[in-house]
Amino acid sequence: MQAVLNVTSFMKTLFAPNAQPPRLVFTSMVAAQVGLLLLLWLFYPMQLFPSLGEVFRSLGDLITSQGLIQELWASMTTALQALAVATVLALLISYLTALPFFRPIAYAASKMRYLTLTGLTFFMALMVSSGHQVKLSVLIFGATVYLVTGMTSVILTTTQEEMDHARTLGMSEWRSFYEVVVLGKLDEMLEVVRQNFAIIWTMITLVETLYQSEGGIGLLLYKQNRYLHLDGVLAIQLVILATGAVQDYVFVLLRKVFFPYSQLGVA
Amino acid sequence: MTAHTYAYKDPILTLNNISMSFQGEPILRDINAQVLDVTRPNMKQGQVVGFYGRSGIGKSVLCRIMAGLIRPSSGTVEVGQAQQAVLPGMVGFVQQRYPLFDHRTLFDNLLVAAQRKYGPAEARQHVSTYLERFGLTTHARKYPALLSGGQRQRAAIAQQLLCSDHLILLDEPFSGLDVAMIDEVKRIIVEVTTMDELNTVVIVSHDLVTTTALADRLWLLGYERDAAGALVPGATISAQHQYNLAEMGLAWHQNVEAEPEFAQFVEHIKDEIRRS
Numbered sequence: 255m256q257a258v259l260n261v262t263s264f265m266k267t268l269f270a271p272n273a274q275p276p277r278l279v280f281t282s283m284v285a286a287q288v289g290l291l292l293l294l295w296l297f298y299p300m301q302l303f304p305s306l307g308e309v310f311r312s313l314g315d316l317i318t319s320q321g322l323i324q325e326l327w328a329s330m331t332t333a334l335q336a337l338a339v340a341t342v343l344a345l346l347i348s349y350l351t352a353l354p355f356f357r358p359i360a361y362a363a364s365k366m367r368y369l370t371l372t373g374l375t376f377f378m379a380l381m382v383s384s385g386h387q388v389k390l391s392v393l394i395f396g397a398t399v400y401l402v403t404g405m406t407s408v409i410l411t412t413t414q415e416e417m418d419h420a421r422t423l424g425m426s427e428w429r430s431f432y433e434v435v436v437l438g439k440l441d442e443m444l445e446v447v448r449q450n451f452a453i454i455w456t457m458i459t460l461v462e463t464l465y466q467s468e469g470g471i472g473l474l475l476y477k478q479n480r481y482l483h484l485d486g487v488l489a490i491q492l493v494i495l496a497t498g499a500v501q502d503y504v505f506v507l508l509r510k511v512f513f514p515y516s517q518l519g520v521a
Numbered sequence: 522m523t524a525h526t527y528a529y530k531d532p533i534l535t536l537n538n539i540s541m542s543f544q545g546e547p548i549l550r551d552i553n554a555q556v557l558d559v560t561r562p563n564m565k566q567g568q569v570v571g572f573y574g575r576s577g578i579g580k581s582v583l584c585r586i587m588a589g590l591i592r593p594s595s596g597t598v599e600v601g602q603a604q605q606a607v608l609p610g611m612v613g614f615v616q617q618r619y620p621l622f623d624h625r626t627l628f629d630n631l632l633v634a635a636q637r638k639y640g641p642a643e644a645r646q647h648v649s650t651y652l653e654r655f656g657l658t659t660h661a662r663k664y665p666a667l668l669s670g671g672q673r674q675r676a677a678i679a680q681q682l683l684c685s686d687h688l689i690l691l692d693e694p695f696s697g698l699d700v701a702m703i704d705e706v707k708r709i710i711v712e713v714t715t716m717d718e719l720n721t722v723v724i725v726s727h728d729l730v731t732t733t734a735l736a737d738r739l740w741l742l743g744y745e746r747d748a749a750g751a752l753v754p755g756a757t758i759s760a761q762h763q764y765n766l767a768e769m770g771l772a773w774h775q776n777v778e779a780e781p782e783f784a785q786f787v788e789h790i791k792d793e794i795r796r797s
Contacts (some may be wrong), residue, residue: 418590419620423684424610424637433633438624515624518666 304485309492312485320474326493329462329470332386333454336393340454341447343394344401348409352431360406367399371457375464385465389458396457397450404446408439441513448505455494527767530558531602533568533721534587534612534688539596540755541582548579549586550755552596554740556721559767566773567687567714568721571732574742575794578756580725581617583742584692587723588614600688602719610637613681613689617696619673621665627676628652628661634684651679654716655709670698671705678709687719695728703731710735729794730778730787737772739764741790743797762793 267275268283275283295306304312316322347363350356371392378388378395412435420430462472471490478486509516534556541549556570574580585591587598589607598607605611621630631651635644652658655675660668668676674694681689691710695703710722726732733739741762744752766772769786777783 415616415618415620418585418588418614418616419622421590421609422588422612422614422681423634433622438622441624513624515664515666518664 304488308485309488312483313489313493316474316486316489321469322471322474322490322493325469325471325474326497328468329458329472330497332389332393332468332470333451333458336390336397336454336458337447337451339390340394340397340401343398344405345443347398347402348405349436351406351409352435360402363399364403364406366395367403369399371396371460375461385467389461389465389468392461393454393457397454400450400453401446404450405443408442408446409435411442412439441509441516444505444509444513448502448509451501451505452498455498459494525561525767525773527559527561527566530560532556532599532604533558533601533719534723535597535599535604536587537597537599539583539586539593539598541579541586541591542594542755547755548582549593550753550757552583552742552758554758554763556723556738558602558719558721559737560718561773565715565718567717567719568737569710569714569735570721570723570738570740571736572723572725572740572742573729573732573790574725574727574756576727578742580727580742581692584614584616584690584725588612588690590614601686610684611686611688613678613685615674615677615681615689615691615694617693619670619677621673621676621680623665626662626664627657627668630665630676631680631683634680637684647683651683654712655679671702674706675709678713682713682720687717688721688723689713690723690725692725693727694724695726695731707731707735729790733766733771733787733790734777734783737765737767739766739790741793743794745797764790 264275264279267273267279292306295303313322344363347356347360351360374395375388375392378391382388382391416434416438417430420433421427425433458470459472459475462468462470463476466473471494475487475490478484478490532555534554536552536554539549539552540547554572556568559566559568572580572583574583582591586593587607589598589609589611599605600607600611621627622633625633628648631648632644635647635651638644639647649658652661655678657672657675657679660672665673665676678689678691694706694710698706710724714720714722722735724732724735740758741764742756742758743762744754744756745759747753764786769782771777771780771783771786774780774783
């Protein structure tokens with residue numbers, strides 16, 4: 255009887271607003287949800303959607319005969335390269351907003367996220383020589399404009415109180431900016447990078463189909479799509495999803511290691 | 522009521538005809554006040570002065586002017602024994618929510634302030650002394666998010682003291698605190714003012730009783746009326762709203778709130794506020 259009461263009260267915590275269910279209860283709930291999803295996939299009689307078995311068979315085939323892992327690695331190194339350059343560029347543009355002269359540049363950079371990728375690749379192709387460079391420059395551009403948007407909004411959260419605090423400690427304007435905005439918000443900048451890394455994965459699959467010489471997971475996905483191998487499409491999508499989840503986890507880990515104060519006091 | 526022996530020496534803070542307007546709307550008008558170095562025989566006696574004003578009257582603006590963070594529309598603020606024009610960093614300023622650098626540990630927060638005046642080794646020594654003095658040694662490695670409200674306030678005051686030249690400004694230090702916490706803040710203020718002869722704490726608050734109990738000088742911010750009885754825009758300090766509590770025998774008493782003269786004085790001020 256007591257056990258039933260306990261289970262009922264635990265279940266209630268899962269549906270109570272802002273409740274903090276025990277770790278074990280929460281993990282069991284997630285496992286049950288995943289299990290339910292898999293069961294639904296296994297037994298739902300939808301013809302168009304490939305079965306779980308077909309997807310796994312296709313995944314094996316993609317790995318053994320079509321070099322999925324190598325293609326994934328190729329895409330990931332390009333994505334990381336683009337992200338590194340875009341992060342440096344975006345930080346530079348965002349920090350320069352401290353100077354009124356550079357504010358229009360950040361504003362314009364932020365608005366450029368509305369530009370379409372296809373039109374952009376044409377201009378990039380005219381400007382740089384190799385296919386790899388076109389790919390990279392499109393990714394850098396695309397990621398930079400999104401990162402600038404996120405980073406400038408982080409900078410805009412700086413309050414007068416924070417700046418005044420630094421000034422009252424005798425810090426110069428640049429030193430106050432460095433202390434409050436650069437050092438003080440570095441953890442939030444990392445979060446912006448984490449959130450926007452997904453944009454690169456969205457773009458890379460498109461860019462790789464436009465410049466096919468270097469392969470990549472995007473090209474593999476394009477081929478599976480073209481020949482209506484839905485099991486293959488799904489397998490690749492799941493691999494991208496898993497990669498993204500691992501990336502997210504790595505970023506969270508980096509934040510915990512380098513910015514241990516970051517999550518303190520968060521509800 | 523006991524009047525203590527005291528004397529005044531050089532000015533420490535002078536407000537000369539401070540006026541401030543935002544977009545043509547006067548907030549503060551012709552504010553004059555001077556804090557003098559008060560001395561008492563055989564002891565280190567710093568100064569505690571209070572600026573009282575109702576909510577929304579412009580106290581925080583006055584704080585920022587006194588801290589050198591904004592320039593008044595007219596008038597000057599002079600600080601220190603040399604009576605120099607105030608610049609940011611000359612006056613320690615503890616804002617209402619006791620800001621600290623959240624990305625630094627408590628020790629590093631104090632160290633960054635101490636490094637302004639001292640070399641690396643000396644700065645660390647001073648930080649350790651202040652941590653001890655303010656009862657924060659066991660929390661030195663904590664980040665500000667892990668400190669309680671009281672610890673945070675003590676840390677913020679210690680940080681400002683480590684880098685300012687004797688003068689420290691507290692904006693609403695009693696706001697939102699319970700009785701025990703208010704006692705704690707009062708203890709810290711007394712502690713600060715007895716650390717050095719020149720240490721001066723300026724309290725800007727709407728907590729009339731606590732501010733009056735601690736201060737040796739009190740200025741009342743309010744509005745004046747013109748000949749027709751209409752309110753003159755911009756808060757100011759009228760001649761009759763400047764109180765020398767040392768002269769009135771109400772300063773430096775252990776439990777002044779319990780004295781009938783104190784209660785009468787507070788009632789008198791309340792009447793003044795109601796009238797304005």
